[in-house]
Amino acid sequence: MGKIFSRKLVSIVVAGLLLFSAGGAVVSAKSKEGKKQTNRTEQNHRTDVITYNEVTVPRYAKEVRLTGTVVIDGPQLVVSIPGSKNMTVTKVRDKVWTYEAVVDVSSIKGDAVYEISAYTVFVDKRNAGKVHSSARTVSQKIHVPFITSTVAENTKWEYNRSINQFTLTYDIVENWSNGEKVNIAKSRSYTVRGVDNYVAVPGTATTLSVPTANQDFTFSPEATWKYDATTKRYSATFNILITDSKGNVRKEAVTINGLMPGQVNEISYPLTDRYGTVTKKAYYTAPAAPVDVVVDRLQNLTFTLVQQNKNQFKVAASYQLVHSDGRIEAKIHYLDGNFGNPASKSKNSSSRNWEVAGFVYKITVNYDAKNKIYYVTYEDVSKK
Numbered sequence: 001m002g003k004i005f006s007r008k009l010v011s012i013v014v015a016g017l018l019l020f021s022a023g024g025a026v027v028s029a030k031s032k033e034g035k036k037q038t039n040r041t042e043q044n045h046r047t048d049v050i051t052y053n054e055v056t057v058p059r060y061a062k063e064v065r066l067t068g069t070v071v072i073d074g075p076q077l078v079v080s081i082p083g084s085k086n087m088t089v090t091k092v093r094d095k096v097w098t099y100e101a102v103v104d105v106s107s108i109k110g111d112a113v114y115e116i117s118a119y120t121v122f123v124d125k126r127n128a129g130k131v132h133s134s135a136r137t138v139s140q141k142i143h144v145p146f147i148t149s150t151v152a153e154n155t156k157w158e159y160n161r162s163i164n165q166f167t168l169t170y171d172i173v174e175n176w177s178n179g180e181k182v183n184i185a186k187s188r189s190y191t192v193r194g195v196d197n198y199v200a201v202p203g204t205a206t207t208l209s210v211p212t213a214n215q216d217f218t219f220s221p222e223a224t225w226k227y228d229a230t231t232k233r234y235s236a237t238f239n240i241l242i243t244d245s246k247g248n249v250r251k252e253a254v255t256i257n258g259l260m261p262g263q264v265n266e267i268s269y270p271l272t273d274r275y276g277t278v279t280k281k282a283y284y285t286a287p288a289a290p291v292d293v294v295v296d297r298l299q300n301l302t303f304t305l306v307q308q309n310k311n312q313f314k315v316a317a318s319y320q321l322v323h324s325d326g327r328i329e330a331k332i333h334y335l336d337g338n339f340g341n342p343a344s345k346s347k348n349s350s351s352r353n354w355e356v357a358g359f360v361y362k363i364t365v366n367y368d369a370k371n372k373i374y375y376v377t378y379e380d381v382s383k384k
Contacts, residue, residue, distance in 0.1 A: 049070075
């Protein structure tokens with residue numbers, strides 16, 4: 001009694017062995033055995049196994065050759081792969097057969113499953129065509145590669161400040177479902193306005209953020225000046241107003257040192273970003289150097305005695321410093337140290353030089369024995 005086998009093709013998309021393109025065939029196969037143990041037929045012959053060769057399907061394949069080996073008993077082998085064509089079966093030795101068939105994968109993307117069945121039939125007149133032995137059906141899955149995405153890679157940006165425009169250079173790369181990356185176009189270029197935030201890269205599914213560059217800048221009209229008395233030079237702090245490629249304006253403070261007092265100073269300032277440097281000049285007039293202020297004289301100088309004990313006095317000075325800029329500064333304080341009592345045997349001198357604001361005075365504590373009073377006299381000895 002013969003057996004009836006169902007014929008079934010499950011299409012999905014995968015990678016396989018032999019591939020026919022429009023101009024010819026490309027074969028890529030690696031050995032892999034998928035063995036299935038079979039049952040017994042009514043003739044009590046043990047059927048054996050179907051072993052298929054794994055297939056790697058190249059990109060753009062139209063057809064694929066499926067091959068394998070069947071070990072089975074019987075006079076004539078029949079191999080069935082639904083959807084295939086050009087099936088050939090060759091007996092290589094007793095009970096060992098090979099098969100080849102071509103399947104069309106031109107409309108498949110991804111995995112596809114092929115059911116492979118095999119059985120032998122009688123060839124004599126009495127039982128001709130009846131099933132002799134059969135093998136259990138095996139499923140072979142192949143992958144037909146397809147493009148999963150087309151993207152921009154190796155992107156580079158250049159910027160033209162004068163027209164506020166970027167040039168994007170990029171490669172177009174296809175990503176395939178089998179993991180391959182194929183560069184299909186190198187160094188494509190595309191111009192992008194500097195004010196744009198995003199750009200859809202032509203020929204790809206990539207969207208990029210457009211960079212931001214310094215487009216131009218200006219100097220603030222006023223500066224803050226600080227004089228260094230040691231170097232006799234000014235430093236100037238001013239603002240620059242920077243306009244970027246998106247039209248945004250930001251302010252940055254800049255300090256330049258070593259500027260000449262009372263002159264127009266040329267200032268050259270470089271503003272740098274990843275696309276180069278913009279250098280601009282400005283002119284600032286520095287104030288005149290400040291005049292040194294000195295003490296011209298002392299006025300209204302008076303001294304007061306404060307007795308510490310019978311042998312010593314403190315001397316308090318009260319005076320005014322007249323500065324060269326007309327400012328008058330009032331002072332009052334004790335002179336350092338004690339003065340000796342001239343009417344006693346004090347070890348402290350009753351006379352001492354006192355220096356203030358570059359002036360030197362000789363201060364003396366005196367005693368009037370007749371009137372029994374103490375008083376202070378002073379003498380300007382600055383020029384002596």
